[in-house]
Amino acid sequence: MKELKFNQPPCTGKEMEHIRKAIENGKICGDGEYTRKCNEWIREGCGTAGAYLTTSCTQALEMAALLAEIEPGDEVILPSYTFVSTANAFVLRGAKLVFVDIRPDTNNIDEKLIEDAITERTKAIVPVHYAGVGCEMDTIMEIARRHSLIVVEDAAQGVMASYKGRALGSIGDYGCFSFHETKNYSMGEGGAILIRDPEQCDAAEIIREKGTDRSRFLRGQVDKYSWVSLGSSYLPSDINAAYLWPQLEMAEEINNSRLACWDAYYEQLLPLQKEGVLELPVIPPECSHNAHMFYVKTSGIEERGALISHLKKHGIGAVFHYVPLHSSKAGVKYGRFHGEDRYTTKESERLLRLPMYYGLTLDDTSYVTEKIMEFYR
Numbered sequence: 001m002k003e004l005k006f007n008q009p010p011c012t013g014k015e016m017e018h019i020r021k022a023i024e025n026g027k028i029c030g031d032g033e034y035t036r037k038c039n040e041w042i043r044e045g046c047g048t049a050g051a052y053l054t055t056s057c058t059q060a061l062e063m064a065a066l067l068a069e070i071e072p073g074d075e076v077i078l079p080s081y082t083f084v085s086t087a088n089a090f091v092l093r094g095a096k097l098v099f100v101d102i103r104p105d106t107n108n109i110d111e112k113l114i115e116d117a118i119t120e121r122t123k124a125i126v127p128v129h130y131a132g133v134g135c136e137m138d139t140i141m142e143i144a145r146r147h148s149l150i151v152v153e154d155a156a157q158g159v160m161a162s163y164k165g166r167a168l169g170s171i172g173d174y175g176c177f178s179f180h181e182t183k184n185y186s187m188g189e190g191g192a193i194l195i196r197d198p199e200q201c202d203a204a205e206i207i208r209e210k211g212t213d214r215s216r217f218l219r220g221q222v223d224k225y226s227w228v229s230l231g232s233s234y235l236p237s238d239i240n241a242a243y244l245w246p247q248l249e250m251a252e253e254i255n256n257s258r259l260a261c262w263d264a265y266y267e268q269l270l271p272l273q274k275e276g277v278l279e280l281p282v283i284p285p286e287c288s289h290n291a292h293m294f295y296v297k298t299s300g301i302e303e304r305g306a307l308i309s310h311l312k313k314h315g316i317g318a319v320f321h322y323v324p325l326h327s328s329k330a331g332v333k334y335g336r337f338h339g340e341d342r343y344t345t346k347e348s349e350r351l352l353r354l355p356m357y358y359g360l361t362l363d364d365t366s367y368v369t370e371k372i373m374e375f376y377r
């Protein structure tokens with residue numbers, strides 16, 4: 001029997017060579033040669049003023065909350081259908097979470113419901129680009145402009161994806177990438193923060209370097225460095241960056257390989273959607289996605305459970321995703337759901353993710369779709 005894991009960390013085969021080089025460089029702390037290469041790749045590819053590797057997307061989000069100067073009592077608008085880190089970063093600064101319902105087509109925050117959730121305490125909007133499919137960013141940015149709100153994009157899943165030709169993570173004031181091993185490009189644990197405006201780059205460098213102007217000192221711009229603001233240690237070891245670098249060098253190839261699997265899943269499962277048995281992902285025409293995830297939507301939680309068991313019996317790892325934050329213990333404590341939960345809970349209970357990783361083959365996707373067909377027959 002075939003064994004298909006749900007995920008496998010990306011690996012190009014060139015990692016050891018680069019890790020060795022990082023060690024030989026004699027600089028394995030943060031901001032060595034590989035970190036600089038990765039930063040530059042992101043900055044150029046995304047067209048932002050700044051991009052800095054972090055130890056995780058969680059920490060990139062925490063940096064964004066510091067940069068946004070979130071204070072106790074501020075409100076932050078976000079979807080409930082997301083990972084805990086999207087919320088934690090702002091709660092750590094004392095913010096109150098205001099959850100808004102998602103759109104049933106993309107599982108992204110419903111931009112039409114945001115404005116109604118704004119109060120005089122609202123400070124930021126945090127769209128999450130689920131599955132690497134962009135939120136309706138023009139609408140969100142226009143709302144933010146009118147109400148002078150900061151936009152932090154949780155683009156953890158959005159590396160190499162875009163909205164109207166603009167890279168996810170580069171549209172809001174701050175964008176956050178993840179390079180966790182479950183993401184499209186990985187350094188084990190890692191992430192990056194993207195800074196749109198040049199005036200914010202200094203502040204970002206300071207927060208990332210424990211609240212000191214050490215980065216300026218290393219560039220010879222000041223003759224000693226000192227403590228200038230709140231901060232923490234958000235920079236990864238150059239060894240981790242050396243693992244990531246060869247993947248970024250062949251990012252296009254990795255992306256195309258994932259997209260080929262995504263397209264194969266879609267094509268092979270289309271008949272089931274036409275029969276009204278399953279629903280497949282929707283990609284709005286403004287969005288170019290990165291095949292971060294392929295999911296199907298079943299009729300409900302019971303059918304999903306049965307399908308997971310059926311696939312497991314055939315060696316296939318298929319998993320559900322987020323339990324909505326507003327229904328969790330901490331979510332109740334730190335947030336409230338604004339308006340009606342029409343889709344957040346319902347869609348979260350139907351969604352099932354199929355194996356998707358760099359190295360998955362078209363034979364593998366055919367095997368998975370055959371087993372899904374078998375289940376419904």
Ligand SMILES: *Cc1c(COP(=O)(O)O)cnc(C)c1O
Nearest residue numbers: 056057058083085156178180190
């Ligand atoms: C993976 C993920 C995170 C957290 O990323 P880490 O790098 O593991 O901290 C945050 N938000 C979303 C939407 C994610 O998918």
